[in-house]
Amino acid sequence: MVLLGTFVNALLIIIGAIAGRLLKGIPENMKQTVMSAIGIAVTVLGIQMGFESSNFVLVIICLVFGGVIGEWIDLDKWLNRLGQFIERKFGSKASQGGSIAQGFVTSTLIFVIGAMGVLGALNSGLQNDHELLISKGIIDGFTSVILAATLGIGVLLSAIPVFIYQGMIALFATQITKVIPEAALELFLQEMTATGGIMIIAIGLNLLGLTKIRVANLLPSLVIVGIAVAFIYNF
Template identity: 90%
Template sequence: MVLLGTIVNALLIIVGAIIGRFLKNIPENMKQTVMYAIGIAVVVLGIQMGLESTNFVLIIICLVFGGVIGEWIDIDKWLNKLGKYIEQKFGSKTAEGGSIAQGFVTGTLIFVIGAMGVLGALNSGLQNDHELLISKGIIDGFTAIILSATLGIGVLLSAIPVAIYQGAIALFATQITKLIPEAALELFIQEMTATGGIMIIAIGLNLLGLTKIRVANLLPSLVIVAIAVAFIYNF
């Protein structure tokens, strides 16, 4: 079953978010410490991913152009508008003062961005191997517990874009080898991993409260990476 890993990943996020709501009375100091720990771990993961690149000039160019496109479209604004719309449908503020929109957007960025989801989905589609996505689901589930306890039930809704995003990649991957040469695919994964790693670092810094980077507006960088890799491979 090609979508097994994706389904498990999404379900673990939902379960984690629900558990987090029951643990919403966790002391604030404990929540803050755990969130800081997750933030630091996310930064370290991002650094590890970022070092995968063999061409940092390419990564910088892709991030710059992707950031310009992202700011022009203002993906961050549209994500927040979607979250606000959901917030209006399901209620306004959580008991802790956080918003459903904040939980949805933060959870979506953390669970969607990164090479683990892409690589796991590719493994599901290409080899019917779901181990990577299930491992990601376990990590996401524990993260969802803390995020939900801190930011609210909106974190649960982030399972929807995760399922759509990873499911689409897994389904496409069943045909990808017919369209993209293996060498080009390996190069894309390598550079995409590094680009995603830098975004992951930004997410970690946001979680630590050190920055307010609009990470969603950097997402077009991944598309720029794909275009750049295609150009390099063919020319």
């Protein structure tokens, strides 16, 4: 089953989010401390990912152009509007303990950005090997427990884009490897990891309350990385 790893990953996010909501009665001071710990951990993870780049100038260029495109489209606004729409549909009770929009956007960015999902989905599609995605699912599940306890039930909804994103890669993995040479794919994953790492740092700083960076508006940078790597590889 090609989508087994993706399904398990999404399911563990849902289970973690539900468990997190059952823990919503924990003291506010404890929530703040745990959220700060997650913010620091996410920031350190982003720093670690950022060092994966072999050409950091490329990462900067991709972030700049991606940020310009993202601000022009304003992806952050559309993601928040989607979360707010769901929040209105569920009503105020569903958002107690946190905003559905905030929980959805923050957790989606954390769970989607990174090479682990891409590599895991490729392994699922090409070799029917789901170990990497299941490992990612365990990590995402524990993270969603804490995020849901602090940011609300919107974290659960992040399972949907995770399933779609990783599922599409798994389903089209055979075609991807036919079109993209292995060396180019490795270079893309390397630079995508570094670029995504910068975004992860921004998410960590947002969670710590130090910044209010519209990280979603940087997502086009990942597409720019793909275009830049294709150009470098071919020319």
